[in-house]
Amino acid sequence: MSIVAPDAPRSPVVAAGDAGRGTFAYCSQQYRVVFGVGTSARLGEETERLGIKRALVLTTPEQQDLGQRIGAGLGDRLAGLFAGARMHTPVEVTNQALGIVESKDIDGLVAIGGGSTVGLGKALSLRTGLPHIAMPTTYAGSEMTPILGETTNGIKTTQHSQDLVPDAVIYDVDLTVSLPPHVSAASGLNAIAHAVEALYAPDANPLTSLMAEDGIAALARALPRIMDAPADAGARRDALYGAWLCGVCLGAVGMSLHHKLCHVLGGMFDLPHAETHAIVLPHAAAYNAVAAPDAMTRVARALRTTDAPQGLFNLARGLALPRRLADIGMPEDGIARAAEMAVRSPYANPRPVERVAIQDLIAAAWRGDAPAQH
Numbered sequence: 001m002s003i004v005a006p007d008a009p010r011s012p013v014v015a016a017g018d019a020g021r022g023t024f025a026y027c028s029q030q031y032r033v034v035f036g037v038g039t040s041a042r043l044g045e046e047t048e049r050l051g052i053k054r055a056l057v058l059t060t061p062e063q064q065d066l067g068q069r070i071g072a073g074l075g076d077r078l079a080g081l082f083a084g085a086r087m088h089t090p091v092e093v094t095n096q097a098l099g100i101v102e103s104k105d106i107d108g109l110v111a112i113g114g115g116s117t118v119g120l121g122k123a124l125s126l127r128t129g130l131p132h133i134a135m136p137t138t139y140a141g142s143e144m145t146p147i148l149g150e151t152t153n154g155i156k157t158t159q160h161s162q163d164l165v166p167d168a169v170i171y172d173v174d175l176t177v178s179l180p181p182h183v184s185a186a187s188g189l190n191a192i193a194h195a196v197e198a199l200y201a202p203d204a205n206p207l208t209s210l211m212a213e214d215g216i217a218a219l220a221r222a223l224p225r226i227m228d229a230p231a232d233a234g235a236r237r238d239a240l241y242g243a244w245l246c247g248v249c250l251g252a253v254g255m256s257l258h259h260k261l262c263h264v265l266g267g268m269f270d271l272p273h274a275e276t277h278a279i280v281l282p283h284a285a286a287y288n289a290v291a292a293p294d295a296m297t298r299v300a301r302a303l304r305t306t307d308a309p310q311g312l313f314n315l316a317r318g319l320a321l322p323r324r325l326a327d328i329g330m331p332e333d334g335i336a337r338a339a340e341m342a343v344r345s346p347y348a349n350p351r352p353v354e355r356v357a358i359q360d361l362i363a364a365a366w367r368g369d370a371p372a373q374h
């Protein structure tokens with residue numbers, strides 16, 4: 001199940017807030033999700049359902065053992081393992097894997113890992129038309145989106161296509177238990193950012209808003225428990241469930257100022273992706289709060305607080321995530337340059353994106369101030 005309108009024009013559909021007045025566009029698409037504890041054992045059934053007889057398992061180098069263990073369960077249906085997935089889907093890696101697809105007569109792909117591995121699965125599936133099963137091990141949410149970012153000679157380009165959505169997704173809570181607590185926290189805040197922006201998206205609709213609120217609530221409940229007890233099965237279940245919902249939001253509606261800022265900051269200063277999201281999110285929410293009061297009410301309700309931006313700030317602090325862009329490698333003299341870039345071709349946003357206010361926002365995030373409206 002999902003709510004996705006990736007190939008339909010997005011921004012003209014509704015203005016932010018129209019969904020609340022009963023006017024919205026909703027487009028659903030069919031895909032299969034298996035969710036639970038120990039669901040990796042269902043991989044054989046899923047390959048059979050898709051008619052896969054010669055599967056190629058994909059992982060990063062670090063998750064090769066996991067790929068071997070899960071792949072072994074496929075018996076004769078396992079034709080190969082490619083453990084070369086890398087961040088930002090470099091085209092040379094995809095081409096290397098394509099060579100294996102051809103030489104081993106592969107007829108289906110199984111991506112086991114985070115956004116990097118799922119990205120490779122998408123890139124291969126797009127080029128070959130082969131069925132793709134994703135088994136996510138982080139909270140990034142790529143498995144729920146019709147989006148692929150690829151890198152050629154260090155330049156990243158993004159494309160949208162319905163064909164990029166995996167044919168089946170197996171969420172196995174067990175596969176996430178090894179994700180270190182601090183990585184889980186950053187990845188979880190990154191997921192929450194998708195849901196926060198989905199609540200004030202230009203094409204928001206009541207269904208994605210339900211998922212966004214529930215996704216934020218599930219992750220906000222789970223992440224502090226994961227910090228205390230990384231193997232807590234209930235907390236891991238809640239977090240993965242929340243990540244699924246937030247991933248649907250990312251794939252279904254347009255993202256706004258927060259995602260634009262993170263792309264600009266990450267691209268200009270090579271900042272760590274998930275930590276950048278965690279730091280910027282409370283400030284972006286504060287910027288938009290006045291223009292998106294209904295969204296803020298829902299974020300606050302999900303966080304069990306009354307002030308959404310402050311609630312997001314407190315959540316990140318409680319998870320011991322870095323709170324200053326200065327701490328993750330952004331130079332102070334980059335603030336004005338980043339503001340300049342961020343206001344150039346901005347994404348649709350509930351509040352107009354103004355140069356001075358955006359510079360103040362970035363400066364506040366650089367210093368680690370509490371969120372305030374600029």
Ligand code: NAD
Pocket residue numbers: 060061062063086087088089113114115116117119137138139140141142143145146147148149175176177178179180187250273274
């Ligand atoms: P990742 O896939 O790059 O994984 C980071 C590291 O953590 C890797 O070494 C991986 O092997 C390891 N790892 C993953 N799961 C683990 C686990 N359970 N236990 C131990 N180690 C584990 O990280 P990510 O944040 O999931 O993905 C980031 C990439 O995904 C970026 O390239 C980003 O652009 C992309 N992304 C794309 C979309 C989309 O919709 N296209 C959405 C989100 C992210």
